[in-house]
Amino acid sequence: MDRRPRFADPRRLVADFLEAVARCCDEKGASVIGHLKCYAHLPEGDHFRCSLTSTRAGARCEGAAGRQTHALELDLAVLVYGLTSREVGACVTGVLENLRSREPFDFSLQSPSTSHDHGDDH
Numbered sequence: 001m002d003r004r005p006r007f008a009d010p011r012r013l014v015a016d017f018l019e020a021v022a023r024c025c026d027e028k029g030a031s032v033i034g035h036l037k038c039y040a041h042l043p044e045g046d047h048f049r050c051s052l053t054s055t056r057a058g059a060r061c062e063g064a065a066g067r068q069t070h071a072l073e074l075d076l077a078v079l080v081y082g083l084t085s086r087e088v089g090a091c092v093t094g095v096l097e098n099l100r101s102r103e104p105f106d107f108s109l110q111s112p113s114t115s116h117d118h119g120d121d122h
Contacts, residue, residue: 006068007103011048014040014074015059017095018052021078024091026055031082041073 007013018036025033036052036059048063078088096107 006070007072007105008068010040010042010069010072011050011061013099014038014048014050014072015061017099018050018059019055020095020098021091022052022055024095025078025080025083025088028083028087028091030080032080034079034081036076036078036080038074038076041075042069043071044069 018038022033022036033053033055037050039047039049040063041047044067046064046067046069048061050059050061052059076092078092080088083091099105100107
């Protein structure tokens with residue numbers, strides 16, 4: 001019996017993830033949610049992308065992913081103003097941990113977030 005987790009609706013899962021990360025950033029005091037976006041790869045060969053530019057509008061996803069999957073690989077970009085990269089990373093990790101508490105799955109972060117300093121004039 002295959003005991004790997006099954007994600008019944010990968011697009012909804014990723015949209016919920018982006019929306020939760022944006023809410024967390026808002027709660028931590030982000031001055032602007034610029035853009036959260038990701039490209040999702042599924043082992044079955046499907047892929048899709050999701051994007052969020054405001055918590056009010058929510059996340060939107062496009063592309064194939066109409067079937068269950070046991071794994072997702074996400075390329076994630078988060079542009080948020082008013083938080084450190086560490087604070088944004090804590091939101092991402094915290095949301096993943098919360099999702100995992102509802103439906104157990106393994107995750108790892110391959111690339112740590114980096115900050116981009118525009119200086120005092122931006």
